[in-house]
Amino acid sequence: MGIQVSTRRARHTLGTKLAPSTVWESRTLPNGCWGVALERPFPVRSPNSRHWISGGSVPDASRGRDREVKPDKKGRLAARLRGWSGPPGPFRPEFWRSPLRGPWLTSVLGLILLAGITAVAITGLVSYAAYEPRLPGNDTTPGRGLLGFYLFDWPTDPVWLYRVTQGVHVVGGLTLVPILLAKLWSVIPKLFSWPPARSVAQAVERASLLLLVGGAVFQFVTGILNIQLFYVFPFSFYPAHFYGAWIFLAAFVVHVVIKLPRVISTLRTYGLRDYLRSSVADTRPEPPDPDGLVAIDPAPPTMSRRGLLAFAGGGSLIMFGLSIGQCIDGPLRRTALLAPHGRLYGTGPNDFQVNKTAASLGVTPALTGESWRLTLTGQHRMELSREDLLAMPLYTYALPIACVEGWSTVQTWTGVRLADLGRLAGIRTGSTGVTARSLQRGGYFGEASLSAAQVADPRSLLALRVNGADLSLDHGYPARVIVPNAPGVHNTKWVRELDFTQEGS
Numbered sequence: 240m241g242i243q244v245s246t247r248r249a250r251h252t253l254g255t256k257l258a259p260s261t262v263w264e265s266r267t268l269p270n271g272c273w274g275v276a277l278e279r280p281f282p283v284r285s286p287n288s289r290h291w292i293s294g295g296s297v298p299d300a301s302r303g304r305d306r307e308v309k310p311d312k313k314g315r316l317a318a319r320l321r322g323w324s325g326p327p328g329p330f331r332p333e334f335w336r337s338p339l340r341g342p343w344l345t346s347v348l349g350l351i352l353l354a355g356i357t358a359v360a361i362t363g364l365v366s367y368a369a370y371e372p373r374l375p376g377n378d379t380t381p382g383r384g385l386l387g388f389y390l391f392d393w394p395t396d397p398v399w400l401y402r403v404t405q406g407v408h409v410v411g412g413l414t415l416v417p418i419l420l421a422k423l424w425s426v427i428p429k430l431f432s433w434p435p436a437r438s439v440a441q442a443v444e445r446a447s448l449l450l451l452v453g454g455a456v457f458q459f460v461t462g463i464l465n466i467q468l469f470y471v472f473p474f475s476f477y478p479a480h481f482y483g484a485w486i487f488l489a490a491f492v493v494h495v496v497i498k499l500p501r502v503i504s505t506l507r508t509y510g511l512r513d514y515l516r517s518s519v520a521d522t523r524p525e526p527p528d529p530d531g532l533v534a535i536d537p538a539p540p541t542m543s544r545r546g547l548l549a550f551a552g553g554g555s556l557i558m559f560g561l562s563i564g565q566c567i568d569g570p571l572r573r574t575a576l577l578a579p580h581g582r583l584y585g586t587g588p589n590d591f592q593v594n595k596t597a598a599s600l601g602v603t604p605a606l607t608g609e610s611w612r613l614t615l616t617g618q619h620r621m622e623l624s625r626e627d628l629l630a631m632p633l634y635t636y637a638l639p640i641a642c643v644e645g646w647s648t649v650q651t652w653t654g655v656r657l658a659d660l661g662r663l664a665g666i667r668t669g670s671t672g673v674t675a676r677s678l679q680r681g682g683y684f685g686e687a688s689l690s691a692a693q694v695a696d697p698r699s700l701l702a703l704r705v706n707g708a709d710l711s712l713d714h715g716y717p718a719r720v721i722v723p724n725a726p727g728v729h730n731t732k733w734v735r736e737l738d739f740t741q742e743g744s
Contacts, residue, residue, distance in 0.1 A: 326433070329427075329428075329431040330431050330432075330433045331433070332428065332531060332534075332535050333535055333536050334428075334431075335427070335428040335534055336534050336536055336537055336538040337534060337537070337538065338522060338523065338524040338534060338537035338538065338539070338540045339425075339522070339540065339542065339543075339544050339547055340425055340428065340525075340532045340533060340534060341524065341525030341526075341528060341532050341533045342501070342505045342525060342528050342530070342532060342533075343505055343506070343509050343514055343525055343544070344425050344514075344525075344544055344547070344548075345422070345425045345426055345532060346501075346502040346505045346506050347506070347511075347548065348418060348421055348422040348425055348548075348551075349422065349498065349502055350502060350506075351418050352415065352418055352419065352422055353495065353499075355411060355414070355415045355418065356415065356455075356491065358407060358411055359407070359408055359411045359412050359415065360484070360488055360491075362404040362405065362407045362408035362411070363408050363484055364389065364484075365404045366401075366404060366405055366408060366643065366726070367390075367481060368389070368390050368391055368393060369393045369401050369404075369405075369724075369725070369726050370726055370729070371392075371393050371688065371689075371690055371729075372387065372390065373387075373390060374672060374688035374689070374690060375674060375688050375740070376674060376686050376687065376688050377687060377688050377729075379475070379477035379478055379481075379683075380477065380478045380481045380482070383481070386481075386482075386485055392690060392692065393690070393693075393724070393725075394692075394724060395692065395693055395696040395698070395699070395722065395723045395724050395725075396723070396724065397724065398638055398639060398698075398723040398724050399639055399724070400724050401639075401641050401724050401725065401726060402566070402639045402641040402647040405641050405642070405643060405645060405647070405726075406563075406566040406641070406645060406647060408645070409462075409466055409562070409644065409645030410559065410562045410563055410566060410645060412459065412462055412463070413463065413558045413559070413562050413577065414555045414556075414558050414559045414562075415555065416459065416463075416554075416555075416558060417551045417552075417553075417554030417555045417558065418551055418552075418555055419455060419459065420551070421547065421548075421550075421551035423452065425532070426532065428531055428532060429448070429530055429531060429532060430448070430452065432531055444497060447490045447493040447494055447497075448490075448494065450486060450487070450489070450490035451487070451490040451491060451493075451494050454483060454486050454487030454490055454491075455487060457483050457487070458480065458483055458484060458487050461476060461479060461480055461483070462480060465480070465644070466579050466644040466645055467577070467579050468579045468580075468644075477683075509525075514544050514545070515544070515545050515548075516545070517543055517544065517545065518543055519540055519541070519542060519543045519546070521543075522540040522542075522543045522544065524537045558577070560574060561574065561575065561576045561577045562575060562577040562578070562645070563575070564578065565577075565578035565580075565592075565645055565646040565647075566645065566646065566647050568648055568649060575646075578592075578646060579644055579645075579646075580592045580593060580594065580644075580646060587708070588705055588706030588707055588708040589705060589706075589708065589710070589711040589713075589714055591648045591650055591714075592642070592646045592648060593713045593714065594642050594644070594727060594728070595679075595682060595732075596713050597712045597713050597733070599682075600679035600680060600681060600682050601679065601680035601681065602678050602679055602680070602712070602732075602733050604712065606678050606733075607678070607712065607716055607717050607733065609624075611624070611625065611717050611735075612624055612735075613625075613628065613701075613718060613734060613735065613736070613737065614735065614736040614737070615660055615663055615664040615736075615737055615739070616664060616736065616737070616738045616739060617661065617664025617665045617666045617671075617738075617739035618664060618665025618666065619664065619665050620664075621663065621664065623663075625703070625717045625718065628654075628655050628701065628703060628718065629703060631655045631659065632655070632656075632659065633653055633654060633655060633703070634653070634654070634655075634656060634697070634698075634700065635651060635652065635653040636651070636652055636698045636700070636721075636723075637649055637650070637651045637652075638650070638652055638698060638721055638723050639724075640721070640727050640730055641726065641727055642726075642727035642728070643726055643727065643728065647727075650705050650706055651705065651706050651707070652700055652702040652704070652705055652721045653700075653702065653703060653704040653705070653707075654700035654701050654702035654703045654704065654718070654721065655700065655701045655703070656697060656699065656700060656701075657673060657689075657693075657694045657699045657700065657701060657720070657722075657737070658694060658695055658696075658697065658699070660701060660737055661673065661694060661737075661739050664737075664739050666739045668694075668695050669691055669692075669694075669695040670691060671691055671694070671739055671740050672688055672689050672690045672691045672693070672694055672739075672740060673688070673689050673694050673737050673738060673739045673740070674686055674687070674688045674689075674736075674737075674738040674740065675687055675688075675689070675720050675731040675734050675736070675737055675738075676731070676734070676735055676736040676737075676738065677731050677732060677733045677734060677735060678733040678734075678735045679732070679733055683728070684728040684729070684731070686731070687720075687728065687729040687731050689720075689722060689725070689729065693722050693725065694739075696722070696723060698722075698723045699720075699721070699722045699723065700720070700721045700722075701718050701719070701720060701721075701734065701737070702715070702718065702719050702720070702721045703717070703718055714732070715731075715732030715733055715734075716733075717733075718733075718734045719731060719732040719733065719734060720732075720734060
């Protein structure tokens with residue numbers, strides 16, 4: 240029985256069934272025969288091979304003998320482009336064999352990350368606002384432009400706000416690391432899919448995916464290395480983390496808009512109970528999906544999806560447990576093995592975290608001894624010794640101090656109100672802010688500006704003592720700034736000058 244095989248220019252009838260190893264063609268005909276068009280040279284392939292071949296010897300049914308089909312350059316190029324299955328290894332679908340991957344697992348991990356990353360991102364933007372970058376000398380990103388559209392005057396109440404937001408940002412980021420790694424594992428076949436894009440829409444999606452994955456890795460790596468005091472990059476952390484965050488957030492929003500409807504649809508279709516209750520023996524691959532996450536040749540399962548989620552969740556709990564203690568005073572501080580500044584500083588009133596030591600910033604006892612003077616600059620200029628400050632009215636408040644690196648603590652501070660010092664310099668309370676300058680040599684935040692509202696708060700102090708004792712040198716002796724709800728770096732240590740300006744803030 241003949242088989243009709245057509246091309247654009249000719250129609251041939253093949254009267255005999257051909258052996259699979261004899262004829263090459265891109266399609267199998269309905270009755271199992273292999274057909275070829277003999278009008279012109281064209282790329283063909285063996286059914287037992289993944290490689291396309293342009294030209295070759297094919298049967299000529301009309302003459303009962305083989306006729307040579309000569310290749311041409313265009314035919315060879317077209318054959319290679321159409322038949323090449325991509326580079327070897329991870330670029331080929333059969334490389335990925337885990338039976339756990341699929342839309343359901345990716346959707347569950349994605350929802351967890353959606354909630355977690357949203358919280359980390361919001362608290363990160365809040366942290367930037369807390370730095371009051373619109374005040375003189377505070378801005379580490381002067382080219383931010385419209386990216387600072389949301390900035391607002393940072394309040395002094397509640398006093399614990401920055402402690403909580405920065406704790407969520409740092410501890411939350413560390414806690415999300417195992418979930419992020421699990422999510423990347425679940426979608427890794429898609430990162431290697433070949434060809435990279437088959438349409439403009441897919442090219443846009445892949446570009447957003449590249450920015451999403453690259454941005455996430457960049458933000459997490461630079462952030463973790465910074466809080467662990469192991470920042471090894473040649474560029475400054477503050478602007479890199481700020482601009483990197485906006486690039487990541489843009490890709491994150493695009494990705495959520497594209498994928499969230501599919502995530503919701505997947506979870507509505509398959510639910511949670513069946514997959515979470517399945518044992519290893521009952522674990523089966525998910526149905527084939529258009530994204531290519533499901534393995535085409537799955538290996539036998541060695542773990543259930545429930546086990547994988549428990550493994551990632553357990554890793555997150557460990558990260559949380561090893562870092563939360565740095566945000567909480569008391570016995571839990573001993574459990575903070577990931578705390579970058581240690582856990583114990585000996586006994587006594589100065590036993591709490593130190594961000595930068597005096598020695599690391601060139602502050603010596605010679606600079607802070609009896610010759611030390613505080614300079615007040617305002618309507619007029621004056622100098623005060625530590626004895627002069629101790630003779631002024633002193634006030635005591637229990638206030639938290641919270642560092643951008645995640646640690647925080649509540650201590651009892653005693654000192655002179657900043658508003659009283661402003662009045663000594665001829666400044667009306669609430670009319671101006673102040674710039675505090677330190678004795679430190681080098682490093683960031685050797686000076687920091689505070690707003691008029693921060694200066695006017697009666698709990699804002701130039702602290703001389705902590706917990707009833709003189710400040711230690713590492714904690715800022717002879718005097719340091721303490722402002723409620725301000726980032727730790729704005730509580731300037733080793734203050735040498737308070738410069739009250741007339742620029743309202």
